[in-house]
Amino acid sequence: MKQIFADSVYWIALINPADQWFKNAHAATESLVKTQIITTSEVLTETLNFYAERGADKRDAAARLIRSILLNVEIET
Numbered sequence: 001m002k003q004i005f006a007d008s009v010y011w012i013a014l015i016n017p018a019d020q021w022f023k024n025a026h027a028a029t030e031s032l033v034k035t036q037i038i039t040t041s042e043v044l045t046e047t048l049n050f051y052a053e054r055g056a057d058k059r060d061a062a063a064r065l066i067r068s069i070l071l072n073v074e075i076e077t
Helices: 008-015 022-030 041-051 056-071
Strands: 002-005 035-038
Touching: 008 022, 008 041, 008 056, 041 056
Parallel strands: 002 035
Antiparallel strands: none
């Protein structure tokens, strides 16, 4: 199985449609069939920190994303 490392730029872009990498991040996600995503707790913390002061909606979206990452057995953290 192919493995890729997902950094905070990827996770941040998935949440925010105004992000310059939003479309690329979603296109990359669709192409990750049979690919294991690897990330770190530091990257996830950086993602949460990025959205910490960007309003309740973005904070909640970031928290939901991180929770789903941590519960996904196919993502290694």
